[in-house]
Amino acid sequence: MQHEGLNQKTNYWTTENSQDPAPWYVWDHKRTISRSKSEVGSWSTYLRFFERPHHTHQDVISGCDSRGVRKDLREYLLTSTLHGLRYVGEKKLTWFERFFWLGAFSCSIVCAGFFILNVYDKWRSSPMIVSINPENMALQNLPFPAITVCNVNQAKKSVAERYKKDGNPVNKKLLESLCTSQDDTEIFVSDVAQSADWDYFRSFLINVTQPCSEMLAMCIWDSGEMSCQDLFNAQLTDEGLCCTFNVVHRNKLFRNPKDLNDMNFTFPLPSVDWTPEGGYPADAPYNGFPWRPRGIGTDHGLTLVLDANVAEYYCASTKSPSFKILLHNPTETPNIANLGDIYGPGIEARIAIQPRIMDAAPSLQGIDVKKRVCLFSSEKALVFYRTYTLKNCEMECEARNMLTLCKCVLYYMPKNKTTRVCGKADANCYSNISFIRRGRQMSCEECLPACTEISYYERMSSARLSKAMVEQYAKRLSGNKTAEYVTNNMLIIHFFFEDLTFTRYTKGEIFGLTEFLSNTGGLLGLCMGFSMMSLVELIYYVTLRALCQTRRRPKRHFTQ
Structure with missing residues (x-):
């Protein structure tokens, strides 16, 4: 017995205090250990779990996770700031009431989505709007318009009669082609047409047309009389040989001016690289080409005295002796035959220049070109012209179509030294140019308006020349002009600005990203109380709460 007690005493750990709890482990499995009710209950639960073989480790974990997810979902519904969700998670409400609020919340989502789709469709389909810019353009930042003047007389009578009397067959046929509505195919035969190439026709055109020195009798700029040769340059247009004022230098107008097969231009003052989109450079001199207006009124504009020389009229492109005048952008080639205005002699006309300024916000570049329907200068480079405008693009497109069909271009179209200019031998092809122009809409779809454009319009007023005015100019003009000659041949015309500032029309986004988010947030807040929070x-x-709850739950290891 003593040995048995000793064995019992040494086979398990006890404390000296008799009130201490039973030992946590017994070597002698036959000895009964007393436990508390809580310990008995927990252990019995643990044993019952293993006594039920249909429960696995995954069942316990999934059960705990599903209960945790339902708890988190209910807590979210009860505490959410979205309108109506707390009624869905409220236990005190019946299932019918919960479904009612769930249906109401779903309907609000559908309504918000419908209106948001409408806003998005409007944003994508018509994202651009044209508005009046509150900041007007000052007069000194705007160039004076380029002005092209043509005498509608196609040939001087004295030269034409000399050609008809003593000219060779080529000159006679060229003169006939200028003064008749017949197609060149009906005038030129093969042997004569081969001799009438571009070089020959250009010399003929210069000789038979009234030169700028005869047409421009007097030029007054900013109340100071100047040499017309310093202000105007001869230019070949679709109306023939004309005179142009205030165009940009050919080095700034064309990409490769040395390769162009055209007439020479002279500029008495330094040229400026002005463009509608970039404006005048910061270091540009104030007197550089293209010239800027010096003020408002006729005293600070351009005054011209034009001589029609009616006695030399042989054939004209209009029904009466007159001039065709066109105001255009300094970076464009004029299309004066169809767009020029007609002014007859014997009157004094005042042309109030009214610019139309269209610019674009830089943010517009983020919108698709097909939706904004305009191009920035950096988005499309022309072959000949340095500055992109709609008219320059159309001019190049027309020349490209002509070159494709006829292997040549007309004399007034952009060209280089290697491009063949159409002669009269190509009349069978280029006589169909009207068809090419009608088809330009089909073949020149890439020519869109420039996002930044400046165009000029005129408001004209005129009156017959008074006797005193006629006598005054008869004395001032060279060549001993009579009062009768001034009345029958002279046109006095003034070009000027009326205002110091001009309204700008700006193309911008009707809906930017900020406006779209504002409208979307407003609809979501109206329908369901949605906010960024x-x-x-x-x-x-x-994410965050589910992760924290998972890490907070105790890890349990079970055996299968």
């Missing part, structure tokens, strides 16, 4: 709240419950 509601989104943060949802993300928190889905």
Whole structure:
């Protein structure tokens, strides 16, 4: 017995205090250990779990996770800032009431989505709007328009009669082609047409047309009389040989001016690289070409005295002796035959220049070209012209079509030294140019308006020349002009600005990203009380809270 007690005493750990709890482990499995009711209950639960073989480790974990997810979902519904969700998670409400509020919340989502889709469709289909810019353009930042003047007389009578009397067959046929409505195919035969190439026709055109020195009798700029040769340059247009004022230098107008097969231009003052989109450079001299207006009124504009020389009229492109005048952008080649205005002699006319300024916000570049329907200069490079405008693009497109069909271009179209200019031998092809122009809409779809454009319009007023005015100019003009000659041949015309500032029309986004988000947030807030914090709240419950709850739950290891 003593040995048995000793064995019992040494086979398990005890404390000296008799009130201490029973030992936590017994070597002698026959000895009964007393436990508390809580310990007995927990252990019995643990044993019952293993006594039920249909429960596995995955069942316990999934059960705990599903209960945790339902708890988190209910807590989110009760505390969410979205309108109506707390009624869905409220236990005190019946299932019918919960479904009612769930249906109401779903309907609000559908309504918000419908209106947001409408806003998005409007944003994508018509994202651009043209508005009046509150900041007007100052007069000194705007160039004086380029002015092209043509005498509608196609040939001087004295030269034409000399050609008809003593000219060779080529000159006679060229003169006939200028003064008749017949197609060149009906005038030129093969042997004569081969001799009438471009070089020959250009010399003929210069000789038979009234030169600028005869047409421009007097030029007054900013109340100071100047040499017309310093202000105007001869230019070949679709109306023939004309005179142009205030165009940009050919080095700034064309990409490769040395390769062009055209007439020479002279500029008495330094040239400026002005463009409608970039304006005048910061270091541009104030007197550089293209010239800027010096003020408002006729005293600070351009005054011209034009001589029609009616006695030399042989054939004209209009029904009466007159001039064709066109105001255009300094970076464009004029299309004066169809767009020029007609002014007859014997009158004094005042042309109030009214610019139309269209610019674009830089943010517009983010919108698709097909939707904004305009091009920035950096988005499309022309072959000949340095500055992109709609008319320059159309001129190049017409020349490209002509070159494709006829292997040549007309004399007034952009060309280089290697491009063949159409002669009369190509009349069978280029006589169909009207068809090419009608088809330009089909073949020149890439020519869109420039996003930044400046065009000029005129408001004209005129009156017959008074006797005193006629006598005054008869004395001032060279060549001993009589009062009768001034009345029958002279046109006095003034070009000027009326205002110091001009309204600008700006193309901009009707809906930017900020406006779209504002409209979307307003609709979501109206329908369901949604805000940015509601989104943060949802993300928190889905990600951060679920992760924290998972890490907070105790890890349990079970055996299969």
